[in-house]
Structures are given as structure tokens and as C-alpha cells.
Amino acid sequence: MERTLYHRLSGGSVDRLAAISDGIFAVTMTLLVLDLHVPVTEEVRRQRPLWSDGAVEPERALWSALTHVGPSALAFALSFLTLGMFWIGQQTQLNYCERGDRQLSWLHLTFLLGVSFMPFSTALLAEYMTVRLALLVYWLNLLVLGLLLLACLRYADRAGLLRPDREPGFTESLRRRILVAQALYLVGVVLALWNTYAGIGLIVLLQLNSAVAPRIRPFDRF
Amino acid sequence: MERTLYHRLSGGSVDRLAAISDGIFAVTMTLLVLDLHVPVTEEVRRQRPLWSDGAVEPERALWSALTHVGPSALAFALSFLTLGMFWIGQQTQLNYCERGDRQLSWLHLTFLLGVSFMPFSTALLAEYMTVRLALLVYWLNLLVLGLLLLACLRYADRAGLLRPDREPGFTESLRRRILVAQALYLVGVVLALWNTYAGIGLIVLLQLNSAVAPRIRPFDRF
Amino acid sequence: MERTLYHRLSGGSVDRLAAISDGIFAVTMTLLVLDLHVPVTEEVRRQRPLWSDGAVEPERALWSALTHVGPSALAFALSFLTLGMFWIGQQTQLNYCERGDRQLSWLHLTFLLGVSFMPFSTALLAEYMTVRLALLVYWLNLLVLGLLLLACLRYADRAGLLRPDREPGFTESLRRRILVAQALYLVGVVLALWNTYAGIGLIVLLQLNSAVAPRIRPFDRF
Amino acid sequence: MERTLYHRLSGGSVDRLAAISDGIFAVTMTLLVLDLHVPVTEEVRRQRPLWSDGAVEPERALWSALTHVGPSALAFALSFLTLGMFWIGQQTQLNYCERGDRQLSWLHLTFLLGVSFMPFSTALLAEYMTVRLALLVYWLNLLVLGLLLLACLRYADRAGLLRPDREPGFTESLRRRILVAQALYLVGVVLALWNTYAGIGLIVLLQLNSAVAPRIRPFDRF
Numbered sequence: 096m097e098r099t100l101y102h103r104l105s106g107g108s109v110d111r112l113a114a115i116s117d118g119i120f121a122v123t124m125t126l127l128v129l130d131l132h133v134p135v136t137e138e139v140r141r142q143r144p145l146w147s148d149g150a151v152e153p154e155r156a157l158w159s160a161l162t163h164v165g166p167s168a169l170a171f172a173l174s175f176l177t178l179g180m181f182w183i184g185q186q187t188q189l190n191y192c193e194r195g196d197r198q199l200s201w202l203h204l205t206f207l208l209g210v211s212f213m214p215f216s217t218a219l220l221a222e223y224m225t226v227r228l229a230l231l232v233y234w235l236n237l238l239v240l241g242l243l244l245l246a247c248l249r250y251a252d253r254a255g256l257l258r259p260d261r262e263p264g265f266t267e268s269l270r271r272r273i274l275v276a277q278a279l280y281l282v283g284v285v286l287a288l289w290n291t292y293a294g295i296g297l298i299v300l301l302q303l304n305s306a307v308a309p310r311i312r313p314f315d316r317f
Numbered sequence: 318m319e320r321t322l323y324h325r326l327s328g329g330s331v332d333r334l335a336a337i338s339d340g341i342f343a344v345t346m347t348l349l350v351l352d353l354h355v356p357v358t359e360e361v362r363r364q365r366p367l368w369s370d371g372a373v374e375p376e377r378a379l380w381s382a383l384t385h386v387g388p389s390a391l392a393f394a395l396s397f398l399t400l401g402m403f404w405i406g407q408q409t410q411l412n413y414c415e416r417g418d419r420q421l422s423w424l425h426l427t428f429l430l431g432v433s434f435m436p437f438s439t440a441l442l443a444e445y446m447t448v449r450l451a452l453l454v455y456w457l458n459l460l461v462l463g464l465l466l467l468a469c470l471r472y473a474d475r476a477g478l479l480r481p482d483r484e485p486g487f488t489e490s491l492r493r494r495i496l497v498a499q500a501l502y503l504v505g506v507v508l509a510l511w512n513t514y515a516g517i518g519l520i521v522l523l524q525l526n527s528a529v530a531p532r533i534r535p536f537d538r539f
Numbered sequence: 540m541e542r543t544l545y546h547r548l549s550g551g552s553v554d555r556l557a558a559i560s561d562g563i564f565a566v567t568m569t570l571l572v573l574d575l576h577v578p579v580t581e582e583v584r585r586q587r588p589l590w591s592d593g594a595v596e597p598e599r600a601l602w603s604a605l606t607h608v609g610p611s612a613l614a615f616a617l618s619f620l621t622l623g624m625f626w627i628g629q630q631t632q633l634n635y636c637e638r639g640d641r642q643l644s645w646l647h648l649t650f651l652l653g654v655s656f657m658p659f660s661t662a663l664l665a666e667y668m669t670v671r672l673a674l675l676v677y678w679l680n681l682l683v684l685g686l687l688l689l690a691c692l693r694y695a696d697r698a699g700l701l702r703p704d705r706e707p708g709f710t711e712s713l714r715r716r717i718l719v720a721q722a723l724y725l726v727g728v729v730l731a732l733w734n735t736y737a738g739i740g741l742i743v744l745l746q747l748n749s750a751v752a753p754r755i756r757p758f759d760r761f
Numbered sequence: 762m763e764r765t766l767y768h769r770l771s772g773g774s775v776d777r778l779a780a781i782s783d784g785i786f787a788v789t790m791t792l793l794v795l796d797l798h799v800p801v802t803e804e805v806r807r808q809r810p811l812w813s814d815g816a817v818e819p820e821r822a823l824w825s826a827l828t829h830v831g832p833s834a835l836a837f838a839l840s841f842l843t844l845g846m847f848w849i850g851q852q853t854q855l856n857y858c859e860r861g862d863r864q865l866s867w868l869h870l871t872f873l874l875g876v877s878f879m880p881f882s883t884a885l886l887a888e889y890m891t892v893r894l895a896l897l898v899y900w901l902n903l904l905v906l907g908l909l910l911l912a913c914l915r916y917a918d919r920a921g922l923l924r925p926d927r928e929p930g931f932t933e934s935l936r937r938r939i940l941v942a943q944a945l946y947l948v949g950v951v952l953a954l955w956n957t958y959a960g961i962g963l964i965v966l967l968q969l970n971s972a973v974a975p976r977i978r979p980f981d982r983f
Contacts, residue, residue, distance in 0.1 A: 111335060111408045113777060118343025121784025122566075125792060125877045126347060133884045157894045172874060179870040183863065186777045197405065204401040208394060211347045218355045228379045333557060333630045340565025344788075348569060419627065426623040430616060433569045440577045450601045555779060555852045562787025570791060641849065648845040652838060655791045662799045672823045 109195045112203055113186065119207045120182045126214050127171045130221065134160035170221035173299060174213055181210065181240055184273065188244070191265065192251055193258045202250055206243040212236055220295075227287060230294060234284045241277040245270060276301075331417045334425055335408065341429045342404045348436050349393045352443065356382035392443035395521060396435055403432065403462055406495065410466070413487065414473055415480045424472055428465040434458055442517075449509060452516060456506045463499040467492060498523075553639045556647055557630065563651045564626045567658060571615045574662050578604035614665035617743060618657055625654065625684055628717065632688070635709065636695055637702045646694055650687040656680055664739075671731060674738060678728045685721040689714060720745075775861045778869055779852065785873045786848045792880050793837045796887065800826035836887035839965060840879055847876065847906055850939065854910070857931065858917055859924045868916055872909040878902055886961075893953060896960060900950045907943040911936060942967075 134157070185206065192199070216236040223229040251257050252266050262268075279301050287294020356379070407428065414421070438458040445451040473479050474488045484490075501523050509516020578601070629650065636643070660680040667673040695701055696710045706712075723745050731738020800823070851872065858865070882902040889895040917923055918932050928934075945967050953960020 108408060108412050111339065111412070114336065114339040114780065115343050115404065117777065117780040117784050118339050118562075118565075119347055121562075121781050122344050122347040122788050123350075124873070125785055125788040126351070128789075128877050128881055129351075129792070129795075131881045133881070133888050135888075153889075153892050154894045157889060157892050161894070161898070175874050175877065176870070179867070179874075182781065182870075183866055186774060190774050190777070200405055201401070204398070204404075207346070208397050208401075211350050211397065215350055215353045215355070222355050222357075223375075223379060226375050226379050228376045228383070232383070330630060330634050333561065333634070336558065336561040337565050337626065340561050340784075340787075341569055343784075344566050344569040345572075348573070351573075422627055423623070426620070426626075429568070430619050430623075433572050433619065437572055437575045437577065444577050444579075445597075445601060448597050448601050450598045450605070454605070552852060552856050555783065555856070558780065558783040559787050559848065562783050563791055566788050566791040567794075570795070573795075644849055645845070648842070648848075651790070652841050652845075655794050655841065659794055659797045659799065666799050666801075667819075667823060670819050670823050672820045672827070676827070 109189055109192045112195055112200055113189045116182075116185060116189070116203065116207060119210060120178060123211050123213055124175050124178050127174055127217060130214070130218050131164060131167055131171060134164060166224065167221045169299075170217055170224075174217040177237070178210065178213060180276075181244065184244055184269070185247075187269065188248055188251065191258050191261050192256050194256055196254065196256065199247065199251060199254070199256060202243065202247045206240065206247060209236060209240045209243055224295065225292075230284065230287050234280060237280050238277060241273050241280075245273055248273075331411055331414045334417055334422055335411045338404075338407060338411070338425065338429060341432060342400060345433050345435055346397050346400050349396050349439060352436070352440050353386060353389055353393060356386060388446065389443045391521075392439055392446075396439040399459070400432065400435060402498075403466065406466055406491070407469075409491065410470055410473065413480050413483050414478050416478055418476065418478065421469065421473060421476070421478060424465065424469045428462065428469060431458060431462045431465055446517065447514075452506065452509050456502055459502050460499060463495050463502075467495055470495075553633055553636045556639055556644055557633045560626075560629060560633070560647065560651060563654060564622060567655050568619050568622050570658050571618050571661060574658070574665065575608060575611055575615060578608060610668065611665045613743075614661055614668075618661040621681070622654065622657060624720075625688065628688055628713070629691075631713065632692055632695065635702050635705050636700050638700055640698065640700065643691065643695060643698070643700060646687065646691045650684065650691060653680065653684045653687055668739065669736075674728065674731050678724060681724050682721060685717050685724075689717055692717075775855055775858045778861055778866055779855045782848075782851060782855070782869065782873060785876060786844060789877050789879055790841050790844050793840050793883060796880070796884050797830060797833055797837060800830060832890065833887045835965075836883055836890075840883040843903070844876065844879060846942075847910065850910055850935070851913075853935065854914055854917065857924050857927050858922050860922055862920065862922065865913065865917060865920070865922060868909065868913045872906065872913060875902060875906045875909055890961065891958075896950065896953050900946060903946050904943060907939050907946075911939055914939075 185203070189203075213236060216233045219229045220233045248266060248269055257265070280298060283294045283297040283301070285294075286297055407425070411425075435458060438455045441451045442455045470488060470491055479487070502520060505516045505519040505523070507516075508519055629647070633647075657680060660677045663673045664677045692710060692713055701709070724742060727738045727741040727745070729738075730741055851869070855869075879902060882899045885895045886899045914932060914935055923931070946964060949960045949963040949967070951960075952963055
């Protein structure tokens with residue numbers, strides 16, 4: 096009895112759920128940058144007395160050191176944009192939820208748990224970019240995020256939590272989009288079984304396309 | 318006199334209290350993941366030239382390295398879900414507070430202080446999973462969180478801060494839920510005096526049940 | 540001309556200012572805990588094979604290791620509560636601001652800059668608790684926070700940004716509270732010139748009093 | 762078809778966009794402080810037994826150690842205020858957006874990606890303050906932030922997302938302010954080709970002026 100009441104009372108605020116989601120996305124997306132370490136190069140340090148008269152060597156040494164940061168910076172930017180894509184997907188759902196309940200809160204919290212794993216799987220991929228297992232872990236993380244987002248949508252739909260004034264085809268449209276994106280991630284991974292770089296490259300292209308070129312027609316649905 | 322006025326003026330916004338609570342929960346839940354370090358395995362690194370032709374050894378070395386991350390990842394996920402449970406509990410209370418006051422703010426801030434200790438006690442438990450003292454510290458953290466949540470509820474009830482249109486039995490329902498959860502944590506700790514793993518296992522099961530299986534009847538009230 | 544327009548347009552939203560304040564307070568208060576490191580004790584590790592049969596030594600070794608974390612944990616808790624006090628002070632002001640402007644935003648951002656220094660000065664105090672310079676840095680941080688909060692209040696009052704329906708004596712009440720708190724911090728520092736521990740102890744007592752015992756009359760105004 | 766629907770449905774909430782922006786700004790601004798490390802000086806530690814009787818040496822040793830933290834603290838404070846300036850610029854735009862769409866969300870997310878790079882480029886500048894490449898990276902980060910903010914403004918204007926009741930000259934006023942600030946950053950960098958310290962000094966002055974002296978007329982438009 097009291098269980099029913101508590102379960103009925105708790106988790107009812109979609110606003111609070113949106114607030115903690117924004118918070119966890121914001122922290123996770125920003126924590127990614129902590130993996131970018133300022134390079135410490137002995138060549139730069141050794142020549143410190145020469146800096147003031149415009150020596151070229153420290154510049155070259157730092158440039159060479161920065162090029163090693165490049166791949167990590169790329170992985171960071173891509174995960175940032177990927178999380179942005181999932182954030183847009185989740186907020187679209189939440190904007191159309193009229194109210195929440197305890198189970199919807201738990202589904203979204205589990206989704207957020209997957210979100211907060213992204214800095215780990217991103218760092219793993221950046222560190223071991225040519226080891227397929229690292230790619231697999233990264234892909235599993237994306238897959239779990241997609242599945243949980245689908246589960247959130249399905250639950251909200253069946254439990255009647257969605258706004259009654261939503262467009263017809265709302266649920267179908269969101270589901271199809273998640274499935275298409277996930278199918279393409281799968282293609283990337285299968286491709287990577289043959290050639291690791293090709294697989295990573297495809298995922299990179301898909302994410303860049305979603306982020307910076309949403310208007311190019313043939314790729315526009317991904 | 319001016320004291321009374323300041324105390325009357327300050328802390329009146331439940332919205333701001335909810336906002337900083339969401340922020341602290343979001344940061345704390347995400348900081349947990351910082352304890353997951355990407356493994357650095359010399360076996361993987363040593364064989365870098367072999368990677369491009371699909372060598373199996375680096376995969377195995379990384380897999381073996383990842384298995385050592387497993388327990389930490391589990392502790393991280395469990396603390397994430399535990400904090401999610403407390404977040405739902407706290408937001409249910411705040412959603413039913415019509416207004417706040419200075420003392421309510423302080424009680425919730427002290428609760429949030431306990432929340433922000435969780436990354437420390439989680440890391441301690443993950444590192445020394447078989448030392449009972451680590452389990453004790455973790456349990457004390459959960460106990461303090463429960464007690465402070467009870468104190469917040471009791472104060473809001475007595476000070477007349479709750480919404481007058483709340484369901485009858487609201488306070489009783491929330492209190493009973495906290496007490497049942499705490500009683501089960503206590504059973505886990507007593508069990509751990511006999512066998513550490515059994516105690517941890519029970520808490521793990523209880524938290525997983527709350528999170529992913531809220532519909533299985535016999536366990537549903539925890 | 541366009542300067543005037545931009546300055547008139549920008550910074551007008553008190554809600555956004557409150558949101559970023561909550562965010563910076565939440566992150567800062569939670570980052571404090573990052574200074575608590577799980578102790579690594581060789582005695583505990585060396586005896587790992589003995590753990591399963593309930594050996595007492597690892598428990599003692601961990602207990603002894605944890606006692607060294609104690610002072611840091613205390614400094615962390617105190618700074619958390621101090622920041623909570625300043626958060627309540629700032630949100631009281633913002634709740635009574637009808638609207639903002641560019642200059643008010645900058646004053647609050649500078650206040651938030653001081654807030655974000657707290658993890659550094661707290662860690663400094665925890666590390667060098669008996670060096671007066673560390674106490675001085677910590678006190679300067681608190682002093683700057685108080686002065687900036689006063690400046691925010693004064694500016695909002697003079698620029699006519701406060702709600703017209705505020706209680707008479709609102710500004711005076713907030714100002715006096717800040718001044719009394721700062722005066723007591725000053726007493727603590729002067730005391731510390733004679734005996735460091737006594738000075739720290741007084742500040743500790745004042746902050747604990749604000750946090751957990753707001754009802755004890757004689758100390759109630761601090 | 763379903764693409765169109767999803768794109769039409771997603772990213773419509775300016776409030777959520779503002780919320781994640783506040784979150785990312787708050788985390789980024791606070792993470793800057795993590796680069797300030799409490800100095801560990803052996804001279805201070807070695808004399809620990811002498812502390813209690815008020816020895817002067819530990820004070821001097823800590824003072825000397827703290828002076829080395831100074832430049833980092835300055836870089837941290839400046840980046841904090843710079844981010845504050847961009848935050849005010851972005852929130853002014855968002856406050857005047859009546860609604861959002863998917864593309865506006867992506868433009869702002871890309872802007873936020875640039876924001877989250879600031880701790881890295883700040884740490885790089887603090888570490889290698891006399892190497893021009895570090896200054897160049899820092900300047901590129903500021904440039905990209907300015908360009909993306911311009912792109913956000915241009916898109917919102919052309920797509921008709923701005924509030925119809927905005928002041929005439931709104932867009933022009935915001936654009937001119939960004940361009941003037943960027944022009945001055947450029948002058949700083951050109952100056953730095955001749956003398957690194959002069960270039961950094963100019964940027965420092967400009968940012969301090971924006972932050973603490975918005976009333977001095979001749980510099981008021983920057």
C-alpha cells in the first residue's frame with residue numbers, strides 16, 4: 096500500500112529529470128577535456144633562456160609535442176558531439192513528456208549512467224585506437240545509449256506519459272532515427288573488423304555530418 | 318531583530334535549492350567515473366608495430382587489463398544508481414515543499430555534503446572490498462544520507478512547509494520507505510560481519526532491484 | 540551608441556545569473572572532495588591473502604590510514620558549509636533582484652571567481668594547517684567573498700534593481716549579517732596570530748554554528 | 762519525411778539549450794582552478810617540528826612557493842573572466858531567441874565545444890607563456906568562439922528565431938561588439954609577434970577592462 100503511494104508520488108517531475116540530465120551531460124562533456132594534457136617537452140624547457148630573443152627551437156618543440164595531442168583532441172571533440180546528439184535526442188523526448196513517473200526516472204537515470212561512462216570509453220579508444228577491443232567497448236557504449244533511449248521512448252509511449260497534442264508519427268519518427276543511427280554504427284564496427292581505421296573513419300564522418308552539415312541532403316537522415 | 322529578518326528572508330526559494338541539489342548530484346554522479354582509469358598495459362604497448370596486421374595479442378592483453386577495471390566499474394555503477402535513488406527521494410520531498418526556509422536549506426545542504434562524500438567512500442570500497450572497515454565507512458555514508466533525508470522530511474512537516482494538497486499519508490509513506498531501505502542496508506552490514514562478500518552482494522542486489530526491476534512484486538517495496 | 544545598446548541588452552536575466560551561480564557553487568562544492576584521496580597503505584596490501592579469513596591487521600592498517608584523511612575531510616566539510624553559507628547569502632540577494640544588468644552580472648561573476656578559488660585555499664589550509672600564511676590566504680578568500688557580496692548588494696540597491704515590494708530594512712539586514720560574519724572571521728585571524736589552532740578552532744565553531752545549530756540563541760546571529 | 766519530422770521536433774527548447782550552456786560554462790570555469798596545485802615545498806615540510814613555536818622559516822618557504830603559483834592563478838582568473846564575457850554574450854542571444862531549432866542547437870553545441878577547450882589552451886598558455894605557439898593556440902580558441910557566436914547570431918536572425926519585439930539594431934549591436942573584441946585580440950597577437958609579453962599584456966588589459974571597469978568611457982566599447 097505505502098509502496099504504491101510512494102511509487103506514485105516519486106519521480107513525477109519531468110523538469111527535475113531534465114535538470115539533472117542537463118547537469119550530467121554538461122559535466123560529462125566537459126570532463127572529456129581532462130584527458131587532454133598539456134605536453135611537457137624537455138626540449139622546450141631546456142631552452143628557456145633563449146625564448147625572449149625569439150628563438151625558433153622552442154616553437155618547433157612545442158609544435159611537435161602538440162601534434163601528439165591531436166588524436167586525443169579529435170576523440171574528445173567527437174565524443175563531445177556524439178553526446179550532443181544523444182542530448183538532443185533525449186531532450187526531444189522529455190520535451191514531449193507531459194509528466195513522469197518513477198519508472199521513467201529510473202530508465203533515464205540508467206541512460207545517464209551510460210552517458211557518464213563515455214569519458215572512460217573515449218579515453219580507451221583514444222589510447223588504443225588500433226585495438227579492436229577498444230573500438231568494441233566504444234561501440235557497445237553507443238549501442239547501450241541507443242537501446243536505453245528506445246526503452247525510454249517505448250515506456251513513455253505505453254504508459255501514456257507523452258503529450259496528447261504531439262504530432263502523429265512522433266514516436267515512430269524518433270524510433271526510426273535511433274535505429275538508423277545505430278545501424279550505421281554497426282556498419283562502422285563490421286567495417287573495422289576488416290580495417291580498424293576505415294571503421295573509425297566512418298563513425299567520425301557520420302558524427303561530423305550530424306553536427307556540422309545537417310543540410311547536405313543525401314546524408315541528411317543520419 | 319535584524320537576525321530575524323535575515324533568517325526570514327534567506328533560503329526561501331525551493332527552486333534554487335532544487336537547482337543546487339541537481340547540480341551537486343550531477344557532478345557527484347559523474348565524478349565517480351574519474352576513478353575508472355584506462356589501463357596502461359606494457360604488453361599492449363610493446364606490440365604496437367604488429368597491430369595493423371590484426372595481431373591477436375594486443376586484444377588479449379587489453380582484455381586482460383580491462384577485467385581488472387571490472388570491479389571498479391561495478392562499484393561506480395552501483396554508487397551511481399544509489400545516488401539516483403537518493404536523488405529521487407529528495408526531489409519527491411522538494412516537489413511537495415510549498416516553500417523553504419533557512420533551516421530547511423541548511424538541512425538539505427548537509428544532506429548534499431553527505432552526497433558529495435560518496436565518491437570517496439565508493440573509491441574506498443572499490444579499493445579495499447574485503448576489508449570490513451571500508452564497508453563500514455560506505456554503510457555509514459548511506460546511513461547518514463538516510464537520517465538526513467528523514468530529518469529534512471520531519472522538519473518540513475513540522476514547520477508546515479509542505480503543500481496543503483498533498484495526499485494523506487504522504488509523510489508516513491516517505492518515512493517508511495527510507496526506514497525499510499536503511500533496515501536492509503543494516504542487514505547487509507550484519508551479514509558482512511560473517512562474510513564480507515555476502516554483505517556486499519546483498520546491498521548490490523537491493524540496489525539493482527530498485528533500479529532495474531521495480532516491477533518484481535516480492536522485492537518491490539525496497 | 541551601439542555600446543549603450545549592447546550594454547543595455549546584455550546581462551538582463553537574473554534567472555540565467557542564478558543558474559550559472561548554482562552551477563559554479565555545485566561544481567566547486569563537489570570538487571572539494573577530490574582532495575580526499577583513498578589512502579594507499581602497503582600494510583593493507585601486503586596482507587591481501589589473509590583478508591578472507593577475517594584477519595584483524597588489515598582493518599587496523601586501514602583505520603590508521605584513514606585517521607590521516609581526517610583533517611582533510613574536516614577542512615572539506617567546513618569549506619562545503621562555508622560555501623553553503625555564501626550560496627544562501629547570494630541567492631537571497633538574487634531572489635530579491637527584479638532584474639539584472641551587465642554590471643550586476645560582472646559583479647556576481649567576480650564573486651563566483653572568488654568562490655571557485657575556495658578549493659585551492661581549502662587545500663592549502665588542509666596541507667599547511669599550522670602555517671599562518673595558509674590561514675591568511677584562506678581568510679583573504681573569505682574576506683574577498685564578503686566584500687564582493689556587499690558590492691553586489693550595494694550596486695543592486697543603488698541601481699534600483701531590487702524588487703519594490705521588499706521588506707523595509709532588507710538591504711540593511713543583509714549588510715549587517717555580512718559585516719558581523721566578517722568581523723568574527725577577523726577575530727579568528729587575530730587570535731591565530733597568537734595561537735594558530737585557536738584561530739582555526741574559532742572559525743570552525745562559527746561555521747558549525749551557522750550550519751547545524753541555527754537555533755541556539757546566543758550564537759544565533761553569526 | 763520522417764527526417765523532416767524529427768528535425769522539426771528536435772532542438773526546439775531554448776530553455777534546455779540555455780540550461781546545458783550554463784552547466785558547461787559553470788563546469789569549465791570551475792575546472793580551470795584544478796590547474797592550481799597546492800605547492801609542496803620540502804623546506805616547509807622539513808621544519809614541521811618548529812611550527813608550533815611560531816618559527817618564521819616555514820612562512821617564508823610557503824610564501825616563496827606561493828609566488829610560483831601566481832602566474833597560473835592569473836591565467837586562471839583571466840580565462841574565468843573571458844569565459845564570463847562569452848557567457849554574457851551567448852545568454853544575451855539566447856534570451857532574445859523566441860524558439861530554437863535543431864541547427865541552432867548544433868551551432869551552440871559547437872560553440873560549447875570551443876568553450877570546453879579553454880581549460881586546455883589556458884593551461885598551455887600558463888605553462889609556456891613565452892612561446893608564441895601557445896599564445897597562438899589560445900588566440901585561435903578565442904577566435905573560434907567569436908566566429909561561432911557570430912554564426913549563431915546570423916543563423917538565428919535569418920531563420921527568424923529572434924523575438925519580434927527586439928530593439929531595432931539588436932543584431933547589428935551584438936555583431937559589432939564581437940567584431941571589436943576580436944579585432945583587439947588580433948592586435949594583441951600581432952603585437953606579440955614583436956614582443957610576447959606586450960601582446961599578453963594587452964589582452965590582459967582588455968579583459969580586465971571588460972570585467973572590472975565597464976564604466977571608463979574611452980575603453981568602454983571593448
